[in-house]
Amino acid sequence: MRKKGMLLASEVLKVVLAVISISFLIYLLFALYYANANEQAKAQATEVVNRMKDIVTRLNSGVITSERITDINPEGWNIFSYTGSERKPNLCAGENCLCICDEVFYDNINVFGIQLAKDRQLNECDKKGVCLAIPALSKFQDFEIKSASDGGTNILISKNGGAIVISEA
Amino acid sequence: MEFSKKGELTTQQIVILIILIVSFAVIVFFLIRINLGKQTEQEICHNSVVTRGKSILPADTFPLQCKRRYVCMSSDGSCEAMTNPDIIRVNTKDELYGALSEQLAECWWMFGEGKVNYVGSDTLPTLYCSICSQIAFDDSVGNRVFEGTQEFDKREFYNYMATHTYSGDQTYLYYLLGTNDVNRIYSGDFGNVTLQNQYYSLVGAWSKTSAWTWAGLGAIGFVAIAATGGAGLVVGALAFTVGGVSTYFLAPVILGSSGNRFIPSTLVEVNSRQFNDLGCETITTSS
Numbered sequence: 001m002r003k004k005g006m007l008l009a010s011e012v013l014k015v016v017l018a019v020i021s022i023s024f025l026i027y028l029l030f031a032l033y034y035a036n037a038n039e040q041a042k043a044q045a046t047e048v049v050n051r052m053k054d055i056v057t058r059l060n061s062g063v064i065t066s067e068r069i070t071d072i073n074p075e076g077w078n079i080f081s082y083t084g085s086e087r088k089p090n091l092c093a094g095e096n097c098l099c100i101c102d103e104v105f106y107d108n109i110n111v112f113g114i115q116l117a118k119d120r121q122l123n124e125c126d127k128k129g130v131c132l133a134i135p136a137l138s139k140f141q142d143f144e145i146k147s148a149s150d151g152g153t154n155i156l157i158s159k160n161g162g163a164i165v166i167s168e169a
Numbered sequence: 170m171e172f173s174k175k176g177e178l179t180t181q182q183i184v185i186l187i188i189l190i191v192s193f194a195v196i197v198f199f200l201i202r203i204n205l206g207k208q209t210e211q212e213i214c215h216n217s218v219v220t221r222g223k224s225i226l227p228a229d230t231f232p233l234q235c236k237r238r239y240v241c242m243s244s245d246g247s248c249e250a251m252t253n254p255d256i257i258r259v260n261t262k263d264e265l266y267g268a269l270s271e272q273l274a275e276c277w278w279m280f281g282e283g284k285v286n287y288v289g290s291d292t293l294p295t296l297y298c299s300i301c302s303q304i305a306f307d308d309s310v311g312n313r314v315f316e317g318t319q320e321f322d323k324r325e326f327y328n329y330m331a332t333h334t335y336s337g338d339q340t341y342l343y344y345l346l347g348t349n350d351v352n353r354i355y356s357g358d359f360g361n362v363t364l365q366n367q368y369y370s371l372v373g374a375w376s377k378t379s380a381w382t383w384a385g386l387g388a389i390g391f392v393a394i395a396a397t398g399g400a401g402l403v404v405g406a407l408a409f410t411v412g413g414v415s416t417y418f419l420a421p422v423i424l425g426s427s428g429n430r431f432i433p434s435t436l437v438e439v440n441s442r443q444f445n446d447l448g449c450e451t452i453t454t455s456s
């Protein structure tokens with residue numbers, strides 16, 4: 001009985017070490033996979049932002065008054081707007097901007113007066129997303145880019161007065 | 170007897186494990202505190218630039234491993250203009266100019282000081298830009314250091330670099346441009362740095378091409394001051410020109426010892442006309 005108990009102590013130690021090692025290996029595997037997946041998603045977001053930039057330039061020069069973009073990627077990411085005096089990602093350089101990046105699950109949580117997970121969404125956009133500075137951008141509610149099987153996401157970019165208005169179409 | 174012996178061994182193992190874990194945590198804590206990562210990122214970037222320059226394979230084969238840093242100059246230690254920046258505390262003009270000079274010198278070192286052709290060759294010269302850092306100024310800099318004035322003259326900053334030592338007896342300006350004479354860079358108005366705006370610390374490199382191709386260029390005017398200058402010397406300044414008259418200063422240009430023309434690290438306003446007029450083909454640094 002005692003002998004079995006003794007074995008248990010050393011076995012527990014081995015199991016704990018094994019669990020830590022396996023967890024670390026699983027983490028490495030996921031990190032490797034997501035690093036690659038994120039690069040692809042970022043490339044898609046950059047392409048969408050470049051199309052938007054081109055449209056905004058044509059809107060500002062008066063060549064067009066509105067234009068719709070279809071086939072928006074990457075699916076699952078969100079389109080955010082940052083305007084006025086609200087805190088913005090560094091990529092916006094202090095100007096009004098829109099960003100395409102993944103939405104974080106929790107952000108700026110206040111627990112008994114202590115702020116946790118500060119600026120997680122801004123950091124996510126800075127590190128993994130893409131932003132486009134549009135000084136005349138109007139604030140819009142952020143929306144998720146849907147997959148093609150769910151109907152996809154289209155965006156309408158138009159000019160209203162002096163403001164650039166972006167909406168899900 | 171056997172139980173006691175094995176029990177002691179297990180306790181000993183646990184104690185050793187706890188000591189190891191605590192020691193590891195303490196070492197990690199101090200490593201994070203001294204921020205060796207910053208140094209490592211600069212080294213990685215510099216190494217990738219050199220590797221790319223030395224390779225016999227096309228330049229695109231080796232992507233540059235350079236990341237943009239977010240830096241905020243602040244007098245009171247706070248910075249509302251950026252999220253999680255590296256904050257540099259400055260309390261005087263000289264401290265601010267010194268910190269900016271360090272940023273530029275660091276950037277120039279990372280991209281090979283004009284000695285490395287890391288952008289390859291093209292039929293037409295193409296300007297490849299690299300952003301080392303994005304610099305913001307906290308409100309406290311304007312209020313305390315500049316006593317309410319929200320800008321400073323770039324010429325004053327260049328004068329600082331011409332008179333302050335970078336290493337040995339070499340000034341910052343000499344390190345970057347091979348001269349201590351600010352007028353040799355550009356005799357006109359350098360323009361101002363507005364503290365409400367953000368600036369890139371940017372290096373540019375034109376892909377290699379023949380001198381004849383350069384001679385035929387004229388979309389953006391080259392105000393050549395010493396067109397026959399040797400490697401490492403200022404060969405001119407990029408200035409936006411209209412009707413042959415330069416309207417504003419964009420950046421100095423040197424001929425590097427690699428044979429490429431370079432824009433040594435310079436401050437360029439983010440998303441500005443100045444930045445767009447540079448006509449950077451590609452930004453070779455990631456955010």
